[in-house]
Amino acid sequence: MELGQSIDLASLGSQLLVGLSRAMILFIVCAGLSFVLGVLRVPNVAHGSLYMIGAFSAYSVFALFGTSSTGFWLSLILAPFVVALVSLIAERALFCHLYQREHLMLLLFTFALMLIFGDLVKIIWGAEYRSVLAPSILRGSISIFGSSLPRYNLFLLIVGPLVAIGLWFFTSKTKIGKISRAAAVDREMVGVIGINVSWVFAGAFVLGCFLAGFGGALVAPTVSISLGMDHDIIIEAFLIVTIGGLGNIWGALVGSLIFGLTHSFGVLLWPQFAIVFPYAAVVIVLLLRPRGLLKSVW
């Protein structure tokens, strides 16, 4: 066994910020997954595909506007709406007929959808790797605690909390948000008092998928956009919402922080086996709290 280099405060600080910024992307994607799980009770395996479609759409918007920084900012705004539109069609055409089915059936259905979306992406965008260029203001890195931190990660550290505040405002201050929360707890009751549950569900589903698309658009400049992104994120996303508490958005935040930070500190501590740390954390959490850290709505 060979441990990493002597760990100093500077490298701890930079790993903390890098880990937090990764956690922000995970949070945005997982909050959407958790929201759909909570309100609709659908374990949406195709959530990762919507994240991938978000990234590819971001590329298309970016390319359409001549790969400029305007293109980048527009891609952040438009790509999630493309995904929202796709999910609205999927919801009205397919999902809305299936809510009463058992979970295993839904799991199989969304799995099939993931394969279909994967092939559609290949047909539309092809198999080549794509890349989005961050605007010059977010390129390069700055020096913090004596070690370098990419500016884009700092940007993520600003966007993540903004999304969290927005979600908090939506779920606890707006009427539709409150109805969604109520539907998550008791959907019959919400129907009984005369609310059109079908459209509440559609809205909740589209919002959840919008977040997946936004996550995909945000991650686009940091990775090579390619087929297989869906598989990469979906397992992590399910683990995160499970340890956070199924259906609980704040659980998704806690889970993402655990996942992101154990990963980045693991890299520093034991770089050869860093892969293990987030998963070990998941095992520990599930041993101690099998239903997740925060209250699960299931």
Add this chain to the structure above:
Amino acid sequence: MKRGTIIIIVVLIAIAAAFVYYFTRPPKIVRPIKVGIIDCYSGPPAVFGKDALNGFKLALAEINKEGVLGAKIEFTTRDTKFKVDIGLSMAKELVMRENVDVLVGTISSGVALAVSDYVRREKVPFIVWISKSERITGQKGHRYVFSTGENTALAGKAGGVALAQKPYVKYWIAGDDYSYGHDIAHAAWRNLAKLKPGVKKMGESWWKVGEPDLIPYLTAIQAAKPDAVIFATGGRSMANVLKAAKTTGMAGKIPIWIHTATDHAVLKPLGPEAPEGVMGTMDYHFYYPDTPANKAFVKAFQDAYGEPPGFPAFHAYMTGHFIAEAFKKAGALDKEKFVDALEGLKIDAPVGEVEMRACDHQAVLPIFLGVTKKVPQYNFAISSDIVTLSGKDVMPTCEEIKKARGK
């Protein structure tokens, strides 16, 4: 002479000529030559699978103008989905149901090794065109498996030779935690340590294949302050490594060597984001060598598919011509004669003459060592200051192969 005698003589001469023609004409085969392709056409590796298929199609278009032994070469493809079990069952299906004469493929070393084991028992020739594991024609090599692609032994030695000339002492090794990553890292380090015994390995980092976020790894490596870093990565992780090296500022501060970093399939999508000054080794560039043979190949490919060929297309194109030439040399549609004919066969490839070495069935390919650089004529970075290492200099010797195979 009577008229009758003349007629008889003419008829006899005609019959004799017909006999001579019948027994001395090139042997004809009645059915087309069937090639079975197993490769990955889904998921992230699809980009390489598609490129290889295009290269092979181009070779067949040229070959089938004249035909081989009076027949055409046909092919059937099967998608391995990058999975060993699927790849193996597809190979079995092609051999048993489609009765293919030759199997070719694939990008996955895992699939290649499994299929290689199968074809040894079935005695069907199998030509590997992308997978880079040195075990395919090294330790696990046998009579029926060939490789037209470069492998980790060649590339690792090329990297070792290149790095040994540099003044760096303290190294960090990082890469994809799978067969190729460990093989290429091990091969480069083994050769470097042999050529320059003073080098020291500070540490290693391994991430899972497809890991989207490499920044924590790179910031941690930078904090350790190595003299140089060897990245063992490929495919889409390569683009992620190059992006992260640029955004964290590592590329400007710490020298980096990565096999295939100079591949245009990686550098093109990165566009202006590609870091400059990264050392890379590659066995093919569409812009190098600047010879008529390569230019002709690139032009034909560009006209047919609208983009320049990548290294998989180059390998597959060569494979097509190796198959055609070997059947011509064998003179019959016979698997054993084909294997014998392919051993030591030389063909004219876009990079010059390439030999299929008889002792290990490995194509002798030159390796191009270069540094990523932005140039005005392309809107993406290319390999510059290219040094060509000849295949003979970077390949394991036949004795080393024998030792690896335990004979």
